[in-house]
Amino acid sequence: MSENRKKSAALLKRLEPELVAQTIDLVYAQNPDMEARYGPEGKEKCRQDTHFHFSYLIEAVGSGSSALFNDYVMWAQQVLETRNLPAKDLHAHLAALKDVVTQNLPIEHYVRVANHLNSGLQVLEDKHGLATQTENVLTEVAEQYLALLLKGKRNQAIDLVMQEVERGVPVKEIYLSVFQPVQHQIGRLWQKNKISVAQEHFCTAATQWAMSQLYPHVFGTERNGLKLVSTCAAGDLHELGVRMVSDFFEMEGWDTYYLGSNVPVHSLLSALRDQKPDLLLLSATMTYHVPAVEAAIQAVRAAEDLKDLKIMVGGYPFNTAEELWQQVGADGYSKDAQEALELAKELVAK
Template identity: 55%
Template sequence: MANKRTAELVYNHAAEIAEVATTLQYKRMPELESRYGKTGREKCLQDAGYHLSYLAEAILSESPLLFRDYIGWAQQMLSARNIPAKDLAVNLNCIKEALAQRLPIESFVVAAKYMNSAMNQLESAFEPIESFLKSDHTLKATAEKYLQLLLNGKRNQASQLILQEVEKGVAVKELYLEVFQPVQHEIGRLWQLNKVSVAQEHYCTAATQMIMSQLYEHIFNSERNGYRLVATCISGDLHEVGIRMVADFFEMEGWDTFYLGANTPIESIIRTLREQEANLLIVSATMAYHVRAVSDLIEAIRRDTTLKSVKIMVGGYPFNVAPELWQAIGADAFANNAAAAIEKANDLLRALPLK
């Protein structure tokens, strides 16, 4: 109960706390004005808001690991942009002071525990982020070539590369797992390290979605197994490539899939589950601050007696970081990739009658 109250206070007062923290930081570090200008203050305020969002979600989920992981990520991202670790440390200390000013003492004690846990790691050197293009992947060379083509803006050549692999007999599932998935993760890593721009990241993602659609003649020709899946991102989550890959995997396994895409409201998800008489819902959360919306969705589904037989599987980065998080929010299962999702779904639904 203390965690829930604290998280809600942080959510509700995040803008005010971020403003107080930013003002404190600029008083302590007046050189920031000349170093970064007006846009720097706006960015500092925005970053404080992000920190508070992640903090609130970690507290609500009772997972200090979520906030520690986020701060570690932020440290590496800022370092790659030549922003000293000291700036982040001062910013977090100012947030902590602002929390002390704005929260009741019992809630501040809870929040401070999560803040301290994350801030302690700033004193240690962070581990370098390894490439997602692994040497033990059969298609590593293809993945590397595909990535370079995308980064060079050669979408058509990237498409031809993938279609040639299919013609050579490479399974579509293998291309998803060993090319599309690791390349998307690698692009995210390169952005974090300031080696690609946001525009390049968006271009690569859009190109991959287009190329995936060219493979649909190989996806939608499987014999149906009688099961129905709804796959979606929660409202507020715009990162849809991962969940789309999962939906395509289920389609290749013979499921009838209803892919709703990004940023889908809870009401629309529930209506679709009813209309399609779905056996399984898979919902993705890309950022830790999306977990609360996933939890709200699960609660809404559990309250609906017409959906009592629907199984719910979750996935996405926060659940990879905190392995017990899926249980804490009431899901039936968690999977960290498309192949694992198929296996978990078979375990969940083996005893259910077909629609």
């Protein structure tokens, strides 16, 4: 990230509490009907939403990527629509936020921040920007697996997967054609308010259990002499995606040292020194986890004994803004497990 972008992002972060309060006051003053429509609880929810807006805006400004904020705006609008909340409310909210930024930021910072807000407002005004995301087509097995999970039938779902493996379907194919698309579908169902948080957590936990049942197949591959350390960014509790990628490496003969979620930087550095891997894989699930990924990379690069370690990143923000991996200082990024394997071979060969 350039120093100017960092300064603007840091200023936004420092002023966030004051700017949030001003934004709420202004949006309610400009839209007096909100008080009657949403009541006191609605105002508190508005405060939470404003903090979310700022979290994504700060990271977009710091990275210089309008795509990150635009994607968040589209996501937020779809969530609101499924809850029967009008698009004009989010538009009014972001417009008020922009007015507050205008009043509080020096001109050089305001221009940089306003560019992202203008882009997000344009997304809301553009019909194409509000189009429903295309659904992935699930295979028949994936459809059955998802249906069983949504009915709470975890054991039957796992039995279905085990039957496929027993009849010769490769475990990698189960990961790519069942687990991965089903998890994406579950996320979309929650986003559209069609399943609860509890259901989403249940389905994710069930898939983690199903993966563990396949480990005899995962860990039986001949070793190739390479080692991977993988983890989520500090503060990121969404570990399933990076765990799937780690399992892919294991199936290719890598020795993997999976640290799980929310690992502090000092613990990560200690693990790297103990394990001496050929590659480090860092994952970020949400845009506001990206700074933690960057901080981890900077810490690794600053350590004399680790500075030459190859680092790969992955996760939703990096798929959304495809140059973001370079800005955080990584050696590369991958969109999925198969691509991660192919890139890893190139990186460790250098």
